[in-house]
Amino acid sequence: xxxxxxxxxASLLAGQDLALSTILVDGQGWKPEPMARVESRLGPxxxxxxxxxxxxxxxxxxxxxxxxxxxxxxxxxxVTVVGLVDPSCLGLSPDKxxxxxxxxxxxxxWLFRVNADGALDAADxxxxxxxxxxxxxxxxxxxxxxPGGRIFACLPHEIHAFDPTARESGVIAGPPxxxxxxxxxxxxxxxxxxxGVVLGRxxxxxxxxxxxxxxxxxxxx
Amino acid sequence: xxxxRSCCAxxxxxxxxxxxxxxxxxxxxxxxxxxxxxxxxxxxxxHASKVFPDTVRDGWTYIPAQAEPGKPLPFxxxxxxxxxxxxxxxxxxxxxxDNLIHKKEVPVMAAIFLNPGSVPATLPGAKAxxxxxxxxxxxxxxxARFLESEIIPEVSKAIPLAKNPALRGIGGISSGGICAFxxxxxRPDLFGKVLSHVGSFTNIRGGDAYPGLIRKTEKKPxxxxxxxxxxxxxxxxxxxxLANQQMAAALKFMKYxxxxxxxxxxxxxxxxxAILPDSLRWLWRDTTTP
Numbered sequence: 271x272x273x274x275x276x277x278x279x280a281s282l283l284a285g286q287d288l289a290l291s292t293i294l295v296d297g298q299g300w301k302p303e304p305m306a307r308v309e310s311r312l313g314p315x316x317x318x319x320x321x322x323x324x325x326x327x328x329x330x331x332x333x334x335x336x337x338x339x340x341x342x343x344x345x346x347x348x349v350t351v352v353g354l355v356d357p358s359c360l361g362l363s364p365d366k367x368x369x370x371x372x373x374x375x376x377x378x379x380w381l382f383r384v385n386a387d388g389a390l391d392a393a394d395x396x397x398x399x400x401x402x403x404x405x406x407x408x409x410x411x412x413x414x415x416x417p418g419g420r421i422f423a424c425l426p427h428e429i430h431a432f433d434p435t436a437r438e439s440g441v442i443a444g445p446p447x448x449x450x451x452x453x454x455x456x457x458x459x460x461x462x463x464x465x466g467v468v469l470g471r472x473x474x475x476x477x478x479x480x481x482x483x484x485x486x487x488x489x490x491x
Numbered sequence: 492x493x494x495x496r497s498c499c500a501x502x503x504x505x506x507x508x509x510x511x512x513x514x515x516x517x518x519x520x521x522x523x524x525x526x527x528x529x530x531x532x533x534x535x536x537x538h539a540s541k542v543f544p545d546t547v548r549d550g551w552t553y554i555p556a557q558a559e560p561g562k563p564l565p566f567x568x569x570x571x572x573x574x575x576x577x578x579x580x581x582x583x584x585x586x587x588x589d590n591l592i593h594k595k596e597v598p599v600m601a602a603i604f605l606n607p608g609s610v611p612a613t614l615p616g617a618k619a620x621x622x623x624x625x626x627x628x629x630x631x632x633x634x635a636r637f638l639e640s641e642i643i644p645e646v647s648k649a650i651p652l653a654k655n656p657a658l659r660g661i662g663g664i665s666s667g668g669i670c671a672f673x674x675x676x677x678r679p680d681l682f683g684k685v686l687s688h689v690g691s692f693t694n695i696r697g698g699d700a701y702p703g704l705i706r707k708t709e710k711k712p713x714x715x716x717x718x719x720x721x722x723x724x725x726x727x728x729x730x731x732x733l734a735n736q737q738m739a740a741a742l743k744f745m746k747y748x749x750x751x752x753x754x755x756x757x758x759x760x761x762x763x764x765a766i767l768p769d770s771l772r773w774l775w776r777d778t779t780t781p
Contacts, residue, residue: 365618394625
């Protein structure tokens with residue numbers, strides 16, 4: 271197989287916007303998930319461990335929770351950002367360089383830069399959850415990056431998916447009945463807890479695994 | 492194996508075919524260096540922003556050879572500025588301005604070229620955060636405030652810039668195009684001329700709302716040039732050709748001073764670059780400077 275053609279095909283298939291059709295798996299809905307190891311990963315996403323022994327936490331009670339930076343040594347410090355109304359959940363990017371914070375009192379996900387010493391800066395409302403007309407508070411309960419950098423924000427009744435540049439990919443329906451109170455993704459499945467029951471739904475991984483061309487010589491030859 | 496090889500070849504041929512068959516656009520003499528035409532000066536700068544916290548970006552300024560010391564200049568700001576500034580690229584703005592200014596077909600004007608911001612990573616192994624879509628696609632006044640409070644004052648230290656919005660233009664391609672429109676829409680007191688190339692008036696971050704907003708908002712004192720192509724994108728965010736046609740229809744309905752150039756190109760600068768001289772002549776027609 272001509273290596274140039276192989277490379278061209280892979281490039282053509284990789285260079286696409288992340289529509290819902292690249293995330294969802296046809297015919298796959300929410301199913302009870304018996305895997306105990308998944309249940310232990312489910313939220314609440316209130317603490318994340320950063321570099322240099324630092325961690326980040328959501329403290330307090332709704333509707334006025336706070337984001338807190340806990341350095342390895344020294345007292346915890348509140349992280350105040352104008353416009354972040356009620357931080358409710360957080361998640362670290364796969365490279366640990368970005369902290370996403372969900373605003374249950376607003377409609378944005380805020381992205382912070384995580385510095386080498388664990389400190390946070392460069393905060394902005396980089397992703398917008400699409401709420402119903404007139405709805406001002408998202409009620410977001412969890413935010414999670416998958417290994418490919420896609421961002422998932424879980425609301426009680428639906429999951430908002432964003433590409434790694436924080437552009438909306440779309441909204442994925444949650445299990446009927448709403449009331450989801452915990453969420454997790456490993457990039458191959460979405461897992462929620464609803465009324466004490468864990469439900470899972472397959473998704474397509476990102477980036478897609480490399481094409482295997484039958485009969486092609488192994489790399490390096 | 493043969494079937495796979497054929498399929499891959501077909502895919503590649505389709506992609507290249509789509510890219511070349513609908514791209515009949517070529518640069519004219521106003522996009523090429525001409526003997527005897529004075530050349531302006533291009534200078535690079537970098538900018539760290541507070542309005543977009545902790546972002547950094549490259550920028551360039553163009554000062555025409557005919558600029559008079561101390562006299563405020565009309566100017567245009569181009570987003571994805573590196574591409575617009577490149578003399579070998581699709582747009583070649585410094586070359587075009589040199590030619591048009593020399594022929595007195597546009598006012599003696601400056602240009603500011605801005606790349607989108609990024610948040611550099613300080614954590615080893617982490618990636619920088621690209622801020623392009625957030626800055627360009629968001630419908631808010633944040634980018635206008637960034638220009639007003641940071642870029643214009645900074646550039647004004649070296650180049651006196653006109654304050655009249657009729658002497659200020661803003662342009663961009665794709666998300667840069669809708670960014671340009673958003674700045675003028677939000678702040679017509681800052682910028683009165685818009686140049687959009689294959690503008691992303693789609694639902695990347697709610698930009699598809701503009702046709703409806705235009706139709707139901709008192710007309711603003713802005714002049715808009717839209718360039719679009721029938722082979723532009725159709726994806727999860729929307730249909731670019733339809734979106735730009737909706738924009739043109741809305742601007743027409745509200746009797747804006749607008750022009751819509753609809754060709755056959757794709758999501759690139761080939762058509763826009765080929766017609767840039769005409770676009771600038773139209774945008775800056777009947778503009779007199781004090």
